[in-house]
Amino acid sequence: MVAEVPPTATAAPGLEAASDSIAVAAWTLVSRITGVAKIAAIGAVLGPTFLGNTFQFTNSLPNLIYYGLLAGSLFSSLLVPALVKHIDAHDRRASERIAGGFLGLTLIALIAATPLAVAFGPTVLRLASSGDAHGVGATQEHLGRLLILMFAPQLFLYAVAGTASAAMNAHRRFAFAAAAPALENVGLLAVLATTAVIYPYHTGIGQVPTGMLLLLGLGSTGAVAMHAAAQWWGARRAGVTLVPRSGWRDPDVLIVVRRALPSLAQAGLVALQVMTLLALANRVPGGVTAFQISLNFYFLAIAIGATPVALSLLPRLARMSAQGAAPEFTDTLVRGLSLSFFIAIPAAVGCVTLAWPAAHAISVGRMNTPAGIAMVAGSLATLAVAIIAQTVFMIATYASYARLDTRSPLRAMAMQAVTCLGLASLALLAHGTAVLVILGSAFSASIVVAAGHLTLRLRTGLVRGTARLGPSVFKIAVGAAAMVVPAALTAMAVTHWVGRQLGSGPAVIAATAVGCLAFITVEAALRTPELTWLCGGMGLLRSKATDAVRARHA
Numbered sequence: 113m114v115a116e117v118p119p120t121a122t123a124a125p126g127l128e129a130a131s132d133s134i135a136v137a138a139w140t141l142v143s144r145i146t147g148v149a150k151i152a153a154i155g156a157v158l159g160p161t162f163l164g165n166t167f168q169f170t171n172s173l174p175n176l177i178y179y180g181l182l183a184g185s186l187f188s189s190l191l192v193p194a195l196v197k198h199i200d201a202h203d204r205r206a207s208e209r210i211a212g213g214f215l216g217l218t219l220i221a222l223i224a225a226t227p228l229a230v231a232f233g234p235t236v237l238r239l240a241s242s243g244d245a246h247g248v249g250a251t252q253e254h255l256g257r258l259l260i261l262m263f264a265p266q267l268f269l270y271a272v273a274g275t276a277s278a279a280m281n282a283h284r285r286f287a288f289a290a291a292a293p294a295l296e297n298v299g300l301l302a303v304l305a306t307t308a309v310i311y312p313y314h315t316g317i318g319q320v321p322t323g324m325l326l327l328l329g330l331g332s333t334g335a336v337a338m339h340a341a342a343q344w345w346g347a348r349r350a351g352v353t354l355v356p357r358s359g360w361r362d363p364d365v366l367i368v369v370r371r372a373l374p375s376l377a378q379a380g381l382v383a384l385q386v387m388t389l390l391a392l393a394n395r396v397p398g399g400v401t402a403f404q405i406s407l408n409f410y411f412l413a414i415a416i417g418a419t420p421v422a423l424s425l426l427p428r429l430a431r432m433s434a435q436g437a438a439p440e441f442t443d444t445l446v447r448g449l450s451l452s453f454f455i456a457i458p459a460a461v462g463c464v465t466l467a468w469p470a471a472h473a474i475s476v477g478r479m480n481t482p483a484g485i486a487m488v489a490g491s492l493a494t495l496a497v498a499i500i501a502q503t504v505f506m507i508a509t510y511a512s513y514a515r516l517d518t519r520s521p522l523r524a525m526a527m528q529a530v531t532c533l534g535l536a537s538l539a540l541l542a543h544g545t546a547v548l549v550i551l552g553s554a555f556s557a558s559i560v561v562a563a564g565h566l567t568l569r570l571r572t573g574l575v576r577g578t579a580r581l582g583p584s585v586f587k588i589a590v591g592a593a594a595m596v597v598p599a600a601l602t603a604m605a606v607t608h609w610v611g612r613q614l615g616s617g618p619a620v621i622a623a624t625a626v627g628c629l630a631f632i633t634v635e636a637a638l639r640t641p642e643l644t645w646l647c648g649g650m651g652l653l654r655s656k657a658t659d660a661v662r663a664r665h666a
Contacts, residue, residue: 139286139287142291143290143292146293147293147408147412149301150297154401155402156476156479156480161397164401165397170263172386174267191275192281192426192427193427193514195278196427199283200431204352206364207279208354209362212355213362213365214275214365217360217365219268220360222268229267230257258325259329261329262329262332265337269337269340270336272343274343277289277292277347279350279352280343280347283351285350286420292342292343299335300331310324310327311323311324374518374519374521374522381526382525384533385528385532385555389555392551396543398479410463410495414506417503418455418456418502418506419506422510429445429510430514438575439575439577442574448507449504450581450584453642454640454642457588457589458595460496460592461593461595465600465623465627466620467489468485486545490545490548490552497560498559504567508521527561528559531558531561532555532558535557588640594634595628599627599630602623603622
């Protein structure tokens with residue numbers, strides 16, 4: 113006779129993952145909302161202009177080079193399993209040695225990468241606009257090079273921030289690492305507000321005052337410095353004081369670096385795709401800013417769904433893989449996927465349903481033109497599918513990394529890059545909003561291809577567990593479908609009552625609230641386990657907070 117497993121025993125893993133995921137999601141939401149506000153402010157201050165394109169493209173390069181070529185996979189994934197065993201053994205010295213060794217090697221790599229960014233980054237802008245009738249390529253290249261020189265220190269600051277974030281994640285200190293980027297966004301918002309006050313009428317790319325250029329360039333780098341300082345302080349509080357070390361002399365560091373080489377190639381392909389898409393968006397005045405606005409909505413959905421779950425799963429999956437707990441590994445992975453789908457699927461449906469109201473709401477100031485709004489709405493709607501596909505790809509990638517498999521995600525990313533660049537090349541034949549629609553569609557289609565391939569590869573190595581994904585996905589899809597009509601009707605009603613000029617923002621907020629209420633109501637009626645996990649996770653967070661307060665007063 114087999115004993116029945118108590119419900120709490122099976123729910124506990126889901127509750128624990130949900131608790132960590134909620135903490136990450138809450139603070140990541142703050143960071144991403146301020147990130148969306150930052151991009152909207154760039155559009156409002158610089159407008160749908162080639163100056164806006166130049167600033168946004170060059171300001172994205174340090175982030176793309178560091179988080180794309182290095183930290184995106186190396187620090188936030190492969191560094192975490194490398195630190196976990198030393199953290200579990202309470203060996204602080206070893207943790208600091210490995211983290212510092214990675215930081216030292218990263219700084220050396222960035223010293224080599226920085227001149228390349230300064231030399232070739234602005235040239236990309238000129239080549240992308242070579243077929244444009246405005247003839248601004250040479251001016252963009254000149255201003256872009258000056259801006260990149262001021263942005264170059266950001267590469268090294270991101271190295272500190274990325275390493276510190278990985279150290280905190282390995283200690284399962286997720287919240288502060290997720291919240292710290294908000295400081296950078298708030299800092300840049302202050303820079304843009306100051307620019308709008310001092311230089312209210314200078315947005316033409318041929319007449320940019322030197323003071324305005326210095327304010328934008330040095331102010332942006334100062335904002336990144338605040339972010340890096342906060343992350344370093346957070347890692348120190350977690351127990352890792354980051355000091356660059358000679359990682360090339362450390363055998364443990366070199367082992368992980370050799371294992372990370374396929375991951376670095378994968379991250380490089382991601383950076384190549386995003387850089388190419390932004391460069392092609394430069395064919396349209398304001399296209400880079402419009403596409404970046406849509407990408408920020410996309411990243412917002414990923415940040416509150418896939419990213420928190422993936423970060424909370426990684427240490428757990430790494431431990432299970434090391435201990436040979438294969439069925440538990442599969443069950444934890446399935447629960448993580450279903451938990452992330454609980455956010456990703458309704459977010460994707462919401463992007464399509466509210467694309468136009470959201471575009472009206474976010475396109476403020478000089479970006480509030482028919483062309484600017486159409487570009488944002490078109491690219492936002494076409495990126496909806498990418499939200500679901502990227503959720504699958506991210507969870508599958510982190511699960512692969514937990515098993516020390518970096519080659520399968522690389523193969524999938526290579527397929528994504530080929531598909532994305534091939535389809536995106538069609539934008540060379542288009543004009544206006546059609547350019548942004550093609551770029552968004554190419555990005556979404558390529559991630560679907562990559563996610564499908566990686567999922568098939570991952571399944572071949574999994575041992576069958578007890579958790580099932582299909583029933584949860586069906587219930588979540590039903591709830592997402594139920595939110596479409598109420599959300600759309602609410603958006604139209606609020607816009608009609610208040611007026612399009614002032615009502616777009618309230619319409620999006622009200623429609624989102626009504627849509628979420630409809631979704632949660634349906635999920636509660638269907639008794640979706642993910643909703644139970646999230647509610648239980650919130651209770652667990654409150655319990656942890658209460659215990660922490662009692663411990664301080666004890």
